[in-house]
Amino acid sequence: MEITHDLYIGDCEDELKRIHDNSVDLIFTSPPYADQRKKTYGGIHPDDYVEWFLPKTEQMLRVLKPTGTFVLNIKEKVVNGERSTYVMELILAMRKQGWLWTEEFIWHKKNCYPGKWPNRFRDAWERLLQFNKHRKFNMYQEEVLVPMGEWAKTRLKNLSKTDQTRDESKVGSGFGKNISNWLTRDKAYPTNVLHLATECNNKNHSATFPEGLPEWFIKLFTQVGDTVLDPFMGSGTTNIVANRMLRNSIGIEIVQEYYQMVKSQISPVQFSLFESKKELVLNSLPIYLTSGPLSQACRGKNGYVKLSQTHS
Numbered sequence: 001m002e003i004t005h006d007l008y009i010g011d012c013e014d015e016l017k018r019i020h021d022n023s024v025d026l027i028f029t030s031p032p033y034a035d036q037r038k039k040t041y042g043g044i045h046p047d048d049y050v051e052w053f054l055p056k057t058e059q060m061l062r063v064l065k066p067t068g069t070f071v072l073n074i075k076e077k078v079v080n081g082e083r084s085t086y087v088m089e090l091i092l093a094m095r096k097q098g099w100l101w102t103e104e105f106i107w108h109k110k111n112c113y114p115g116k117w118p119n120r121f122r123d124a125w126e127r128l129l130q131f132n133k134h135r136k137f138n139m140y141q142e143e144v145l146v147p148m149g150e151w152a153k154t155r156l157k158n159l160s161k162t163d164q165t166r167d168e169s170k171v172g173s174g175f176g177k178n179i180s181n182w183l184t185r186d187k188a189y190p191t192n193v194l195h196l197a198t199e200c201n202n203k204n205h206s207a208t209f210p211e212g213l214p215e216w217f218i219k220l221f222t223q224v225g226d227t228v229l230d231p232f233m234g235s236g237t238t239n240i241v242a243n244r245m246l247r248n249s250i251g252i253e254i255v256q257e258y259y260q261m262v263k264s265q266i267s268p269v270q271f272s273l274f275e276s277k278k279e280l281v282l283n284s285l286p287i288y289l290t291s292g293p294l295s296q297a298c299r300g301k302n303g304y305v306k307l308s309q310t311h312s
């Protein structure tokens with residue numbers, strides 16, 4: 001098996017056309033938010049945002065596998081004392097384009113800046129919108145289990161009668177729960193809220209997200225050897241994490257400086273994959289980072305080495 005790393009410089013609307021149909025397992029990205037960061041990489045007016053974004057999502061729809069997932073990190077800002085509605089408009093337009101809006105995750109920024117505003121509180125969360133092509137998509141829920149924690153000790157200690165049997169949904173949805181099923185387990189499925197601090201990681205980019213964010217979704221929606229795409233690559237957080245997790249990655253960036261930065265930072269990754277230990281947890285795989293030109297490839301004694309490619 002060989003892990004690849006493809007970088008493209010240019011507008012993702014054009015560069016995406018170079019990617020094959022149905023070839024990507026996960027698109028994870030954070031585009032420029034409307035009217036923000038004008039000075040660094042241009043801003044799009046909220047009224048123009050949907051029109052600007054749709055040709056790009058059309059390409060994303062084409063390159064995503066039928067079993068794949070698109071996760072879009074975005075948050076509308078306040079304009080004239082009101083929340084802008086362009087994200088909602090975008091969701092509706094994308095649904096018309098053929099996407100299913102499957103879920104919305106919340107990234108709770110644990111360390112957001114303190115502050116006071118006359119008519120609102122600190123903004124401490126961002127949206128992660130999940131879109132799919134079909135209702136059935138790849139999802140590896142066991143990969144993101146969380147410790148049961150204190151909840152198990154208190155809530156499960158004194159189970160009511162209802163909790164000891166299956167509690168059918170009151171709204172007739174067909175979904176029910178039997179809480180006693182969880183008594184003997186030490187892990188539970190997580191919620192759709194992720195609590196992660198923003199990271200000041202000296203990446204020379206003003207809008208990086210924490211590595212834990214792509215990492216969680218890469219675990220949830222992909223497996224080793226799958227392909228992850230970030231069409232608004234920035235400092236390459238998604239790509240760096242994807243490669244560390246032994247996923248192929250594709251990154252597109254319009255600003256030459258950021259593209260060069262990622263190009264120089266991602267070095268060929270040499271790792272050994274011991275066939276007999278395939279079940280090893282990723283983190284325990286031996287990974288050796290080496291420096292050298294991106295096109296360099298070397299073969300390790302017991303496995304294979306990543307061959308990186310760049311496109312300009």
Ligand SMILES: C[S@@+](CC[C@H](N)C(=O)[O-])C[C@H]1O[C@@H](n2cnc3c(N)ncnc32)[C@H](O)[C@@H]1O
Binds near residue numbers: 033205232254
């Ligand atoms: C919010 S930042 C992404 C930050 C990234 N998630 C990280 O952790 O570094 C958005 C990036 O998209 C780039 N960009 C803006 N318009 C683009 C376009 N049309 N095609 C490709 N990249 C674009 C910007 O230059 C910027 O680096």
